[in-house]
Amino acid sequence: MTKPDTGTMAKIAEATGFSISTVSRALNRPELVAEKTRKQVLKVADDLSFHPNRAASGLRSGSHRCLALLVGDISQPWYSMITKSVDTVCAEHSFALQLKSFGHDRAKALSYLARIPYEGVDGIIINTGDDLGIPEIRAQLARIVERGIHVVTIGQTIPDLDVPTILYDDYSGAEQATTHLAEAWGMPLAFLGAIRGSIPAEDRWQGFRSVVRSHGQTDGIRIVTDGYDYKAGYSAMAAHLRVGPWPRGVLASNDQLAVGAVRAIKDLGGTVGTDIAVVGFGDLDFAPYLVPSLSSVSGSVQEIAGAATNRLISMVKGEAQGTAIPPITAPRKLVIRESSQPPASASGERHPQGEGAYP
Amino acid sequence: MTKPDTGTMAKIAEATGFSISTVSRALNRPELVAEKTRKQVLKVADDLSFHPNRAASGLRSGSHRCLALLVGDISQPWYSMITKSVDTVCAEHSFALQLKSFGHDRAKALSYLARIPYEGVDGIIINTGDDLGIPEIRAQLARIVERGIHVVTIGQTIPDLDVPTILYDDYSGAEQATTHLAEAWGMPLAFLGAIRGSIPAEDRWQGFRSVVRSHGQTDGIRIVTDGYDYKAGYSAMAAHLRVGPWPRGVLASNDQLAVGAVRAIKDLGGTVGTDIAVVGFGDLDFAPYLVPSLSSVSGSVQEIAGAATNRLISMVKGEAQGTAIPPITAPRKLVIRESSQPPASASGERHPQGEGAYP
DNA sequence: GGGCCGTGCGCAGTTGGATTT
DNA sequence: CAAATCCAACTGCGCACGGCC
Numbered sequence: 001m002t003k004p005d006t007g008t009m010a011k012i013a014e015a016t017g018f019s020i021s022t023v024s025r026a027l028n029r030p031e032l033v034a035e036k037t038r039k040q041v042l043k044v045a046d047d048l049s050f051h052p053n054r055a056a057s058g059l060r061s062g063s064h065r066c067l068a069l070l071v072g073d074i075s076q077p078w079y080s081m082i083t084k085s086v087d088t089v090c091a092e093h094s095f096a097l098q099l100k101s102f103g104h105d106r107a108k109a110l111s112y113l114a115r116i117p118y119e120g121v122d123g124i125i126i127n128t129g130d131d132l133g134i135p136e137i138r139a140q141l142a143r144i145v146e147r148g149i150h151v152v153t154i155g156q157t158i159p160d161l162d163v164p165t166i167l168y169d170d171y172s173g174a175e176q177a178t179t180h181l182a183e184a185w186g187m188p189l190a191f192l193g194a195i196r197g198s199i200p201a202e203d204r205w206q207g208f209r210s211v212v213r214s215h216g217q218t219d220g221i222r223i224v225t226d227g228y229d230y231k232a233g234y235s236a237m238a239a240h241l242r243v244g245p246w247p248r249g250v251l252a253s254n255d256q257l258a259v260g261a262v263r264a265i266k267d268l269g270g271t272v273g274t275d276i277a278v279v280g281f282g283d284l285d286f287a288p289y290l291v292p293s294l295s296s297v298s299g300s301v302q303e304i305a306g307a308a309t310n311r312l313i314s315m316v317k318g319e320a321q322g323t324a325i326p327p328i329t330a331p332r333k334l335v336i337r338e339s340s341q342p343p344a345s346a347s348g349e350r351h352p353q354g355e356g357a358y359p
Numbered sequence: 360m361t362k363p364d365t366g367t368m369a370k371i372a373e374a375t376g377f378s379i380s381t382v383s384r385a386l387n388r389p390e391l392v393a394e395k396t397r398k399q400v401l402k403v404a405d406d407l408s409f410h411p412n413r414a415a416s417g418l419r420s421g422s423h424r425c426l427a428l429l430v431g432d433i434s435q436p437w438y439s440m441i442t443k444s445v446d447t448v449c450a451e452h453s454f455a456l457q458l459k460s461f462g463h464d465r466a467k468a469l470s471y472l473a474r475i476p477y478e479g480v481d482g483i484i485i486n487t488g489d490d491l492g493i494p495e496i497r498a499q500l501a502r503i504v505e506r507g508i509h510v511v512t513i514g515q516t517i518p519d520l521d522v523p524t525i526l527y528d529d530y531s532g533a534e535q536a537t538t539h540l541a542e543a544w545g546m547p548l549a550f551l552g553a554i555r556g557s558i559p560a561e562d563r564w565q566g567f568r569s570v571v572r573s574h575g576q577t578d579g580i581r582i583v584t585d586g587y588d589y590k591a592g593y594s595a596m597a598a599h600l601r602v603g604p605w606p607r608g609v610l611a612s613n614d615q616l617a618v619g620a621v622r623a624i625k626d627l628g629g630t631v632g633t634d635i636a637v638v639g640f641g642d643l644d645f646a647p648y649l650v651p652s653l654s655s656v657s658g659s660v661q662e663i664a665g666a667a668t669n670r671l672i673s674m675v676k677g678e679a680q681g682t683a684i685p686p687i688t689a690p691r692k693l694v695i696r697e698s699s700q701p702p703a704s705a706s707g708e709r710h711p712q713g714e715g716a717y718p
Numbered sequence: 719g720g721g722c723c724g725t726g727c728g729c730a731g732t733t734g735g736a737t738t739t
Numbered sequence: 740c741a742a743a744t745c746c747a748a749c750t751g752c753g754c755a756c757g758g759c760c
Contacts, residue, residue: 006476006506008751019724024753034722051477055414055423056751059729064414069458074446080439087433087460091467096478099428099458101446108450117365118410119455120479147365230648256645263648286615289589289622291650367730378745383732393743415730418750724758729751737745 007048015044027052054096055120062148064120066096067312070112072128074101076228077284078254078301082127082154085305093313095122104130104228106137113140116149122316123150125308129198129228133159150315152308156199157327164311165327166304170200170281173297173332174207174251177279180295180334181249182215184342185277188245190221192237192261193253194228201253204281208251221247225257233260241268248276249340255280255287255296262294262339277340292338299332366407374403386411413455414479421507423479425455426671429471431487433460435587436643437613437660441486441513444664452672454481463489463587465496472499475508481675482509484667488557488587492518509674511667515558516686523670524686525663529559529640532656532691533566533610536638539654539693540608541574543701544636547604549580551596551620552612553587560612563640567610580606584616592619600627608636608699614643614655621653621698636699651697658691 009027013020018037026033026041033041044050058064069086071079083099090097098121102109109130116124124144126132132141132153141161145151157165181189191208193201205222212220221244225236233256241264250265252258258280262272270276273292280287283298307328368386372379377396385392385400392400403409417423428445430438442458449456457480461468468489475483483503485491491500491512500520504510516524540548550567552560564581571579580603584595592615600623609624611617617639621631629635632651639646642657666687 006751010751020751021725021753022723024751025723028753032722037722049473051474053418053477053479053751055417055479056729057753059412059414059418059731059751060753062729066457073443074433075436075440075443077434077436077439080436080442081434083439083458084432084434084460084462087458088462091459091471094474097458098425099442099446099456100450101443103443103447112450114408115410115453118412120412120414230645234648259645260648263650263652266650286589286618286645289593289619291622291625293622365730369730379731380733380746381744384744387732391743396743412730415750416732418730418752419732421732421750719760722759725756727755728753732749734748735746737743739741739743 006053007050008053009050011048012041012044012050015048016040058120063122063316064096065094066098066121067309067316068098068100068116068119068121068124070100070102070109070124070126070128072101072130073103073228074099076256078282079127081284081301082305085302086125086309089306089309089313095313102128104128106130106134110136110140113137113144116144117147121149123152123312125152125154125312127154127308129155129194129200131197131199132156150312152312152315154304154308164308164315164325166308166311167327167329168200168299168304169329169332170203170297171207173281173299173334174204175211176332176334177251177281177295177297178208178211180336181251181277181279181340182211184340185249187212187215188221188247190223190240190247190250191253192223192225192233192250192257194225194232198228198253204251204253221245223250228254228256230256230260230263233257234264235260237261237264238268241265241270246270246276250276250278252278252280255282255284255294258294258296258339259290262290262292273338273341274343279334279340283335287335288337290339295337295340296335297332298335299330304328304330365412366409367412368409370407371400371403371409374407375399417479422481422675423455424453425457425480426668426675427457427459427475427478427480427483429459429461429468429483429485429487431461431463431489432587433458435615437641438486440643440660441664444661445484445668448665448668448672454672461487463487465489465493469495469499472496472503475503476506480508482511482671484511484513484671486513486667488514488553488559490556490558491515509671511671511674513663513667523667523674523684525667525670526686526688527559527658527663528688528691529562529656530566532640532658532693533563534570535691535693536610536640536654536656537567537570539695540610540636540638540699541570543699544607546571546574547580547606549582549599549606549609550612551582551584551592551609551616553584553591557587557612563610563612580604582609587613587615589615589619589622592616593623594619596620596623597627600624600629605629605635608638611637611639614639614641614646614653617653617655617698618649621649621651632697632700633702638693638699642694646694647696649698651700654696654699655694656691657694658689663687663689 100112225232280296283296287294385397459471584591639655642655646653
């Protein structure tokens, strides 16, 4: 119950003696109002610490100055970093931000999407590894776009739906990491990632595989995890090490999996950075501080979150259309740290300390 | 621009032949409408996949079924976990959630709070370590409460403002951890935490100090960090180790600081778990998987986030008042892992593996 | 007769009281 | 009279129109 006298335009009108509509114009379209009245209105508005009621103004104008962000799981570091950047840009443009985290649960995602048209939201940013191409999701998204709500995706395009997208060049990132592992550590190499269904993980796998193939092996080992977190990395890696051939190096499709893998290797008698290498993806804040510090494929979160948010806001404001925009692709760059430091015997043309080491 | 024909009540009215108000009542207050008409309305509503427009319904009724969550920094694991739980509970009650992350920037927090009354939000959950007791914040909060917007805080009470609060028993948690360190590792002990201004950190420091004092030392070492992240923990710990006396054990006021400290100790020639112990606070997901696995003071995030959110929602619905409620306090429990495993020489009554170890 | 301002309606619902059966 | 329904006012704001000097 947002109770009383919330400093409305009516109050300003009463206080100044002007009509409500004049107050409205003074605030929104200053050029239509006499300089003098405008100043007067602005002063009273300030005294009453007036801000327009979003619900009311949105009802009439259609724009609520509010975006929604749909993420796979806000508790995962990657999504929380994206969220921070999105929130920052929103605040700069005085847009509010609604958060919807669906915990990689398709039903929950669908339920969120179904409600979007009635939530008073001008646009939505979608960021998840889960496949958005399945028919139910596509249908909901189409409905949303049709209702005039703008959509931007981060990390994957949506087939048959013309929506701006910001991508990482994960294929190249995986290539860099795999080349590094192949040259410094040799074969065989393993890829640790979630089951099919994660789009970026699939790109990373493809990049990994292409390099492994070019080094003679057919495919490389694919270790399938049941999820994206530390535990999943630990379990899958440990299970593999108990029965399968030990790889010389492991490329994990995110840093949490990498951390779990490092621990599993240690528990089963291996030493990461000495007899086996591990490289993660994402280069989370903790990577330089782990023991051993974690090599990882980095990429600017701010860059892609900022690009997505700015794009969406300009679409909402009508400054840009969403039609036929080629996806923006942000670069990935390998950061080598202790967990994959080339062993003394191998090629030694690299600096011993990769950039991004602790200060 | 939420464009066209968004399945409105008017459409349902037209389709069924009833008036708009009857449709409204059929949806919101079924007991006032004939069973038959209700079913008819519900059916058409379903066919049109109707959901009420939040902005419009909130305008008149005052309740927008939307909460706001204000957190210190969404990119920190603790806050992102809280956010996930809050989001989950909101979804269960079909409340929307607005996120405001102020990056521990007081000005940004104030700006967010100033806008709250106009954002179409029924209530707000505040969770931050930053001090909410300063006059500017208090004034804004008072204004918010006065406007009929409900407030719940997590982690600290607000002086002179009667607002429900959910707390952790951090004092006890720090006592448990410090007792463990004192008994198994001996003196001196150090506390690693941010400068004064963080309320929970202050509680933890007090709990730490009381135990250290009871063990004869005056106060224990306080190592002050410049922030809450890995880097801050690393820098402060390294700086201290270079000049100060080496403690036998370190209690960090969160897990990120602990991770940074562990790395700093290693870089300066120490071995955590052998000649120095480290205990963190929060028991983040990664704690069992680190090398060494990290001892930490745990606490259920779901419990406190759920309690806060449910409480706020019941207040919004008018089912509960916010007056004179004693703070709910959730327990803290120490989980001992490798980073503070008692050295072989010391007391050996504990199981070698603390609970919460990897599976 | 062109800046400046007020009137009235609409947005999509909610709600109290009047009206019907 | 009670149950079921409808009318009209109302929420805060934006915009098209028209009136006034």
